[in-house]
Amino acid sequence: MTNGTRSDVAPPVPVGPLLSVQGLRKSYGDREILKGISFDVIAGQTLVLIGPSGSGKTTVLRCLNYLEVPDAGTIELAGEPIGGAYVGEPAHWTPLPEVRLALQRRKFGFVFQRFNLFPHLTALQNVAIGPRKVLGLSRPAAEARAAEQLARVSLEDHLHKRPSQLSGGQQQRVAIARALAMEPRMILFDEPTSALDPELVHEVLDVMGTLAREGMTMIVVTHEMGFARRAADRLIFMADGRIVEEGAPEAVFSAPREEKTQRFLAHILNR
Amino acid sequence: MTIDWAIVEMAIPLLAVGTVMTLKIASLAALFGLTGGIGLGLVSLGGWTWARWLVRAYVDFVRGTPLLIQIFIVFFGLPLMGFRLGEFWAGVIALSINCAAYVAEIVRGTVGSVEKGQTEAAKSIGMTQGTILLHILLPQSIRPMVPALTNDVITLLKNTSLLSVISVYELTRSGQAVIASHFAPLEIFALLAIYYYAIISVLSWVSRVIERRLPAW
DSSP, rough: OTOOOGGGGGOOOSOSSSSEEEEEEEEETTTTEEEEEEEEEEEEEEEEEEEOOSSSSHHHHHHHHHHSSOOOOEETTTTEEEEEEEEEETTTTEEEHHHHOOOOOHTTTEEEEEEOTTEEEEEEEEHHHHHHHTTTTHHHHHHHHHHHHHHHOOOOGGOOGGGSSSOOOHHHHHHHHHHHTTTTSEEEEETTTTTHHHHHHHHHHHHHHHHTTTTTTTEEEOOOHHHHHHHHHHEEEEEEEEEEEEOOHHHHSSSSSHHHHHHHHHHTTOO | OOOHHHHHHHHHHHHHHHHHHHHHHHHHHHHHHHHHHHHHHHHHSSSHHHHHHHHHHHHHHHHOHHHHHHHHHHHHHHHHHTOOOOHHHHHHHHHHHHHHHHHHHHHHHHHHHOOOHHHHHHHHHHHHHIIIIIIIIIIHHHHHHHHHHHHHHHHHHHHHHGGGGGTTOHHHHHHHHHHHHHHHHHHHHHHHHHHHHHHHHHHHHHHHHHHHOOOOO
């Protein structure tokens, strides 16, 4: 009791999943893309989403960081609702203003299929601009952090090249470094190797595998079944806007319960 | 038909005086028009709803009315509002207002056509609208904007000739003065055309140099 200041109390250890998604729905016009998606992601784990084109995998990812606004459902990251808050009495859902949304978005890293690097900036500047303009770091501090993250994806020799001077695999690794530099709670990968030449796929998957082993929480939409088998802690198979099957990757691959899953796996593995 | 070369020779230095005035007005109006227009364009892309609406109304008014009328409104309107700035500044202001509206549209169009993935990537690292515009979209738009902006500056330069109606002693007006005293309209108007053509040729050349110098990626 003598020096019992509040700061001595350890912060509560978060219990439950890092990310919790309940009843996510999204339509474009008459077309319902997501028909009620629910899943959890535990901190440090890698969740892989597979499924045929048009099944809604990408839309799930884009809803998580509000690049798309879901029509219904809740998303909670470490207990904090994303995209809005319950306010008033009785409590009703109120969307967050753009500035608050931006604060939440940076907790998710996002890696795009088409890289979406900033073409007017060098690799170093691409990675440093977030820490500088969003986190408010000084230029040297931001560039030091950027260089560190680029080294992590083995691009320390390409700091001052523009995206147009880099191969697709290198560009995607810059994009991963750009996401990492914001120190996100989790990273969302949207078909990160689909736009790559086949011989460049492995360098990106290697980086992602390393991140997974280092304990980064990740959700990966991919058609790379080898990666799913190796790196996923859990696998979700989606079709027509619903989760058809989920479980440990080994179980889903070797003994899929649902017919849709069986047909999809037979098709994609026998290509 | 014979050309009176004596009058041509006499008019060349007289028109040079008007040329200086034309260049002065055009550079000032281009400066205000470009900066104002870029500002307005950015507002119409990322400002509050009411601000966007104001910019729309402004652009709509400027595009929907003849420049000649706008010049008269500024020239006769400013003194009524208590500003006695004279015909020079009335001209500069009218042309700036006109130019800014067209530049705003160019900025809106060019910045708005940057690939959508750029905005999404910027959002995904937590950038807000203003930062995205300033640091991601605008830098990528400058080069594609140059030809369109050059067009506007050229139009602005030619439009300075309209200021002769509010007795600004610019190039066209100085030509008209020579015509009034010597009655050689063909010689003088042909000479005026050559003057304007020369100035605009220089402008186009500068624009091409700028475009070449700007980084492409």
